[in-house]
Structures are given as C-alpha cells and as structure tokens.
Amino acid sequence: MSGSEARxxxxxxxxLANAALRCYPARWRRRHADEAAxxxxxxxxxxTPAASIAWNYLVGAAxxxxxxxxxxxxxxxxxxxxxxxxxxxxxxxxxxxxxxxxAAGTTQSQSP
Numbered sequence: 528m529s530g531s532e533a534r535x536x537x538x539x540x541x542x543l544a545n546a547a548l549r550c551y552p553a554r555w556r557r558r559h560a561d562e563a564a565x566x567x568x569x570x571x572x573x574x575t576p577a578a579s580i581a582w583n584y585l586v587g588a589a590x591x592x593x594x595x596x597x598x599x600x601x602x603x604x605x606x607x608x609x610x611x612x613x614x615x616x617x618x619x620x621x622x623x624x625x626x627x628x629x630a631a632g633t634t635q636s637q638s639p
Contacts, residue, residue: 540577541568547584550613555591588613 544567548560567580589610 537568537571540571543577544568544571544580544584546616547581547588550585550588550616552591585613
C-alpha cells in the first residue's frame with residue numbers, strides 16, 4: 528500500500544471513529560471530543576481497527592446518555608431510542624464508507 532493509500536485509509540477510519548463520537552451528549556463533546564479524536568487517530572495509526580474504536584466510543588456514548596443527571600431524569604425508553612439512533616447512524620456511516628464489492632481472483636470465461 529502506497530503512502531497516499533495509507534493516508535486515505537486512515538482518513539476513512541478516522542471518519543468512522545468521529546461518527547461514533549458524535550453520539551455522545553453535547554456537554555461531553557465540548558469537553559472531551561478533541562482529545563478522543565486525537566486518541567482514535569493515534570490508535571488507528573498504531574494498527575487498532577477503527578471498528579473496534581468506534582464500538583468502544585458507542586458503548587461510552589450509551590453509558591453517558593444512560594447515566595442519570597441530577598434534576599434531569601431520563602426514561603429508559605428515550606435512552607433506548609437514542610442508542611438505536613446512534614447505532615443506525617454508525618451503520619449508515621459504515622455503508623457510506625464501503626465501496627463496491629470486488630470479486631478478487633475471479634474471471635469470467637467467454638464461450639465461442
């Protein structure tokens with residue numbers, strides 16, 4: 528893989544992690560998003576799969592949304608709907624990032 532292809536791959540993977548970070552509450556993102564994005568970029572550069580990082584960020588986002596805050600009750604139904612919306616958003620990001628499938632090593636034979 529050339530340097531250009533590696534950078535493109537890392538950029539795609541960073542977008543996946545950043546999509547997962549958008550699932551966190553705004554108050555969390557204001558405080559931690561830059562640091563978390565930088566950490567994700569470093570982990571991706573070290574070879575950690577972006578899907579693993581994104582999954583961990585999604586679990587953390589769900590935990591943040593489900594943690595009760597004083598003076599602001601959050602029902603379980605609303606939390607479940609929010610978690611489902613985040614997962615659907617990540618799924619959409621994964622589908623948008625994937626290119627067309629290629630059948631490696633297959634050829635079609637032509638009949639005379």
